[in-house]
Amino acid sequence: MLLYDSLTARQKPFTLPSDRPISLYVCGITPYDTTHIGHARTYLVFDVLTRYLRWQGAEVRYCQNVTDVDDPLFERANRDGIPWQDLAQREVDRFLADCTALNIAPPTYFPKSSTEIETMLPLVGKLLALGHAYEREGNVYFAVQSYPSFGAMARQDYAGLLATANQRGNDPSDPLKRDPLDFVLWQTCKHGEPTWESPWGLGRPGWHIECSAMATRYLGPQLDFHGGGSDLIFPHHACEIAQTEPVTGLQPFAQFWVHTGMVYLDGEKMSKSLGNLVFVREAVKEHTSNALRWYLLSFPYREAFSYERKGVREAELKVAQLTEALQVKGGSATPLDLSRAREALTTALATDLKTPLALEVLAEMAQRILSAASEGANLQAAQATLADLATMLGFQCSPSTT
Ligand SMILES: [Zn+2]
Incomplete structure (x- = not known):
């Protein structure tokens, strides 16, 4: 990949x-x-x-x-x-x-x-x-x-x-450092903090x-x-x-x-320090786990995005369609072949883990199963493929009833 x-x-x-x-x-x-x-x-x-x-x-x-x-x-x-x-x-x-x-x-x-x-x-x-580190009064610093x-x-x-x-916690004014960017490998502790024994005295990493x-x-x-x-x-x-x-x-x-x-x-990074958090514990009360997974994987993994409830509700519809496609009854007409779609989905993942594209293909497979069902197609292989790929992406699927 x-x-x-x-x-x-x-x-x-x-x-x-x-x-x-x-x-x-x-x-x-x-x-x-x-x-x-x-x-x-x-x-x-x-x-x-x-x-x-x-x-x-x-x-x-x-x-x-x-x-x-x-x-x-x-x-x-x-x-x-x-x-x-x-x-x-x-x-x-x-x-x-x-x-x-x-x-x-x-x-x-x-x-x-x-x-x-x-x-x-x-x-x-x-x-x-x-020689990559030095000790000062019980503290050990890495020398950048x-x-x-x-x-x-x-x-x-x-x-x-x-x-x-x-911005992320470095103390540039620590007088014991040789360079303001040097960082702590071992440190003495403030009163009341837990400490461990070390060759440089009591402290913590x-x-x-x-x-x-x-x-x-x-x-x-x-x-x-x-x-x-x-x-x-x-x-x-x-x-x-x-x-x-x-x-x-x-x-x-x-x-x-x-x-x-x-x-x-709302335009700001979700962080503890800003207090603008959506907790998983709350989100799973409002949405299904499958819809949250679908929604969070619908963005390229390296990109930032803004969390919106509306998006999770839309993902709920995709997940419902997936479930329906896995459970719909097929017939005995020509079997539906999803092997090319399967290849498209795995290629998406193999190309820098393109989960948004993989989900598009998954949704398309579900739609194709539903329309093939109305034409009486044999769905056994197609549903097995869909269940396999959905499970691989971490969705919890109920077993097919066909
Ligand atoms: Zn780490």
């Missing part, structure tokens, strides 16, 4: 390996708030990628982490006066329930940062030994100047990188090193696909590249960097 790689900024061919499993790592949630439609879109896209690869017979090892060692979680737990572990567990449970409601298949590995500290320490130690291509995936000059990093450690532990030193929302390209994924490649000695860390576009509501 062809898939767009954010690092090289082009579509590249991916050939299914015959002698090994495929590895996919997708950055997971920080469990301090409820899953919104923006998250759902990202995890649905990777759900379809995984299903499509598995449908072709590949073994896919999919690792998705839980970032339960991070500032927003500790701040929220502190604000609400509850232990951070309890808050994290509650939100992880809710996230899993939301994924189940959307028929998103669970990842193969689902590690939590808080139980992977031992995996992170050797990486930090090795970066220090290699030691890695000339740092931030290449963001395609910005130094000033642009710094501005983006600052930085967010970026958590993902490098879990990805390499569960999937190996090089990945086929590394994914996440497009807001993770910089600094998060750039930092992952810079701190992983020197340790493994292998480039690129991921053969494909795959990023999903943001979801907007």
